[in-house]
Amino acid sequence: xxxxxxxxxALNIQExxxxxxxxxxxxxxxxxxxxxRQDPGRGPVFLLLIRExxxxxxxxxxxxxxxxxxxQSLFHIxxxxxxxxATYLCAPESGTYKYIFGTxxxxxxxx
Amino acid sequence: EAQVTQNPRYLITVTGxxxxxxxxQNMxxxxxxxxRQDPGLGLRQIYYxxxxxxxxxxxxxxxxxxxxxxxxxxxxxxxxxxxxxxSLYFCASSTSGLAGGYTGELFFGEGSRLTVL
Numbered sequence: 001x002x003x004x005x006x007x008x009x010a011l012n013i014q015e016x017x018x019x020x021x022x023x024x025x026x027x028x029x030x031x032x033x034x035x036x037r038q039d040p041g042r043g044p045v046f047l048l049l050i051r052e053x054x055x056x057x058x059x060x061x062x063x064x065x066x067x068x069x070x071x072q073s074l075f076h077i078x079x080x081x082x083x084x085x086a087t088y089l090c091a092p093e094s095g096t097y098k099y100i101f102g103t104x105x106x107x108x109x110x111x
Numbered sequence: 112e113a114q115v116t117q118n119p120r121y122l123i124t125v126t127g128x129x130x131x132x133x134x135x136q137n138m139x140x141x142x143x144x145x146x147r148q149d150p151g152l153g154l155r156q157i158y159y160x161x162x163x164x165x166x167x168x169x170x171x172x173x174x175x176x177x178x179x180x181x182x183x184x185x186x187x188x189x190x191x192x193x194x195x196x197x198s199l200y201f202c203a204s205s206t207s208g209l210a211g212g213y214t215g216e217l218f219f220g221e222g223s224r225l226t227v228l
Contacts, residue, residue, distance in 0.1 A: 034216065043115075043201050043219030044154070089154065091217075097142065097161065098169060099217065103153035 002028045006090060006102035013080055014110050021075040021105045023090030030092030033066055033073050038087045038104065047088075048075075080109045113138045117202050117220035124192055125228050132187040132223050134202030140218070142205040143185040144169065145177065147198040148222075154201065160185055192227040199224050 005024045013019050023033070031052050036044035050057040050066045050073065057064045063076040073092075077084050087104040115136045124130055136143065144159035146169075156169030160179040174196055176188040185204075189196060200223045206215040 036217075041222065043203075043221050044217070045219070046216035049216060097144075097159055097167075099144070099156055100170070101146075101154035103151065 002026070002100055004090065004092060004100055004102040006088075007105040008103060010106040010108060012108045012110060015081060017080055019077040019080050019084070019107055019109070021088050021090075021107065023073040023075065023092070023102055025071050025092045028092070028094055029068070030094045032093045033064075034091045034093065035062075035064060035073075035075050036089040036091065036101075038089060040087075044089055077107075080107075082109045082111050085109050113218065115202055115204055115218050115220035117200070117223045119223060120221065121224050123226045123228065126193055127191050130189050130192060130225075132189075132200055132202075132225070134185045134187065134220060135183050136185075136202075136204040136218070137183065138204060138218065139182065140204035140206055141182070142215070143179070144203050144205075144217075145175070145185070145187045146201045146203065147171065147196075148201060149198050157187070157200075189225075192225075194227045197225060197227045 003026045034049045035047045038044040048064045050064045052068050061078045065074045085108045087106045089104040090102045091099050118133045141162045145157040146154045148154050155171045157175050158177040160166045163179050163182050166177050202220045203217040205217050
């Protein structure tokens with residue numbers, strides 16, 4: 001069955017450092033991969049989408065890579081700030097409209 | 112303001128008492144979907160709808176019903192709630208698949224926390 005794995009343990013980093021979150025998927029070939037941010041008790045908020053033919057995508061301090069050979073996406077936040085503390089979800093999507101989300105990685109940026 | 116509105120935000124009910132969670136979006140989106148979020152299991156899709164009168168099952172449809180009679184509304188119906196349906200529910204909408212199958216970013220509501228006793 002299709003499976004998505006994100007770091008289940010929380011990631012703590014110091015302010016100003018680069019945070020790197022991992023999303024691995026198995027048993028399917030997504031055409032797109034989306035990343036969302038979720039704050040406690042709130043709905044997820046869209047951050048970035050990367051297509052299978054794109055190796056890298058950037059938006060301000062965010063960078064996403066997509067390696068279809070490794071079946072992995074990396075999500076980077078550079079110059080991290082305490083306000084970046086949240087849970088980050090990846091959602092590979094194969095174009096069938098049935099989104100599957102990872103369980104998310106909780107990021108805490110320490111001041 | 113573009114938004115997805117869910118009601119109620121919080122609900123405590125008892126086993127077997129039918130309930131409906133409403134979802135409305137003001138972005139003229141064709142695609143709408145429902146998810147439940149449980150600790151350790153993440154977001155799981157319950158049902159989705161590509162357009163009016165077009166719905167399909169997600170990964171965990173058992174115990175739920177949906178309808179899409181109007182483009183803006185997509186209610187989630189629990190005909191006979193059970194304690195295992197205690198969860199945090201999210202409705203989301205998006206532009207539907209365009210040429211090439213791109214479904215667009217999902218816009219989520221604020222969530223409805225349901226407790227079934």
